[in-house]
Amino acid sequence: MRWPRQILFCDVDAMFASAAVLADPGLAGKPVAVGGPAPRGIIAAASYAVRSFGVRSAMPTAEALRLCPHLILVPPDRPLYRRLHDQMQAVTSRLLPVIEWTSIDEFYAETTDMQSLYPDPSRLGRRVKQAIFEATGLRCTVALATGKTAAKVAADAHKPDGLAVIEPGTEASFLAARPVRDLPGIGPKSAAIFNSLGIRCVGDLLDPQHAPFLRQQWGNRLIAWQEVARGIDHDPVVVDRESKSLGHESTFEQDTSDLATLEQTIRIFLGTLAHDLRVEGLAAGSFTVKLKDAKFRVTTRQQQFPQPLNYDPAMWPSIRSALHSLAIPHTCYRLVGLSLSGLLPATESLFERRQTQAVAALDGLIERYGSRVVRLGGIPEE
Numbered sequence: 314m315r316w317p318r319q320i321l322f323c324d325v326d327a328m329f330a331s332a333a334v335l336a337d338p339g340l341a342g343k344p345v346a347v348g349g350p351a352p353r354g355i356i357a358a359a360s361y362a363v364r365s366f367g368v369r370s371a372m373p374t375a376e377a378l379r380l381c382p383h384l385i386l387v388p389p390d391r392p393l394y395r396r397l398h399d400q401m402q403a404v405t406s407r408l409l410p411v412i413e414w415t416s417i418d419e420f421y422a423e424t425t426d427m428q429s430l431y432p433d434p435s436r437l438g439r440r441v442k443q444a445i446f447e448a449t450g451l452r453c454t455v456a457l458a459t460g461k462t463a464a465k466v467a468a469d470a471h472k473p474d475g476l477a478v479i480e481p482g483t484e485a486s487f488l489a490a491r492p493v494r495d496l497p498g499i500g501p502k503s504a505a506i507f508n509s510l511g512i513r514c515v516g517d518l519l520d521p522q523h524a525p526f527l528r529q530q531w532g533n534r535l536i537a538w539q540e541v542a543r544g545i546d547h548d549p550v551v552v553d554r555e556s557k558s559l560g561h562e563s564t565f566e567q568d569t570s571d572l573a574t575l576e577q578t579i580r581i582f583l584g585t586l587a588h589d590l591r592v593e594g595l596a597a598g599s600f601t602v603k604l605k606d607a608k609f610r611v612t613t614r615q616q617q618f619p620q621p622l623n624y625d626p627a628m629w630p631s632i633r634s635a636l637h638s639l640a641i642p643h644t645c646y647r648l649v650g651l652s653l654s655g656l657l658p659a660t661e662s663l664f665e666r667r668q669t670q671a672v673a674a675l676d677g678l679i680e681r682y683g684s685r686v687v688r689l690g691g692i693p694e695e
């Protein structure tokens with residue numbers, strides 16, 4: 314059967330921990346975790362051998378050592394991850410026509426037009442897994458579905474070294490039984506609210522008895538989640554979206570002319586995006602602020618940072634002043650957006666190292682609790 318649309322999602326299993334084993338094969342099968350040393354460091358990535366002890370990424374290293382006293386802690390090696398990423402990119406770009414990398418170790422590919430070459434989607438999936446393994450030595454999990462969300466959720470459910478195929482027409486029934494937390498965009502806070510209402514699975518989002526409250530709480534986001542729960546997902550694969558820029562935008566429930574609201578929203582986006590940069594070992598050379606007014610007119614302001622940055626308090630003054638020069642007083646805006654571009658591997662000077670450790674601890678907290686609730690003590694917001 315020819316699929317109306319086919320998306321392949323691929324995610325390397327425990328990328329940083331697996332890379333550590335590639336660099337030192339003596340670590341194979343051992344309880345390896347990548348991260349900073351106790352007492353202040355956090356775990357950046359845990360191998361499957363230590364996950365069985367309850368060790369998770371973003372956990373303080375001290376706690377990880379308590380759970381798994383024979384844990385072998387390896388420092389992060391960004392140049393190695395970058396090299397492995399480049400090797401993966403070299404093989405996937407030969408194999409797949411349209412690829413969108415969403416992080417250093419995961420990508421979506423639009424494979425609809427490859428069906429005459431690979432009538433059996435699992436054959437294509439195995440081919441991709443094998444090619445990446447031969448080029449890098451890394452194992453990954455691949456899933457194919459008609460939409461990005463189903464493919465991503467299926468891959469997460471089949472890790473490690475997995476292969477999943479969600480046949481057309483079965484997306485909704487597959488997703489129905491997955492925890493709501495598995496949906497992209499549902500963080501711990503939203504999941505907690507859902508659970509308190511008795512909404513545990515994706516399928517529960519479609520239960521009409523919850524509809525009024527959910528609509529009031531989440532508005533348009535709920536509609537997007539419900540569409541996905543019904544198996545409707547037209548989100549396209551966009552080539553190189555993440556490798557050249559990283560961005561976020563959001564439509565307000567009510568149009569606003571309040572500069573403080575615009576500022577606050579962009580500041581929250583910046584917190585999340587800068588965190589993503591640091592996790593990827595990247596820095597941004599420039600940024601774009603975007604506003605859409607009530608008449609759907611879009612204005613943007615693009616600007617360079619004085620130097621490539623990935624630490625949000627240092628980035629904020631330029632972004633804030635760009636927003637101030639862009640926003641017209643008494644104009645009602647319906648959408649704000651922020652994107653970071655000119656992405657480069659971050660270089661770390663000696664001077665920055667102490668700060669980097671503090672930021673790593675902050676990133677651990679952001680992973681656990683979300684960027685809205687965590688602020689670094691002693692470092693002023695503005």
Ligand SMILES: [Mg+2]
Pocket residue numbers: 324325326327328418419
């Ligand atoms: Mg991964």
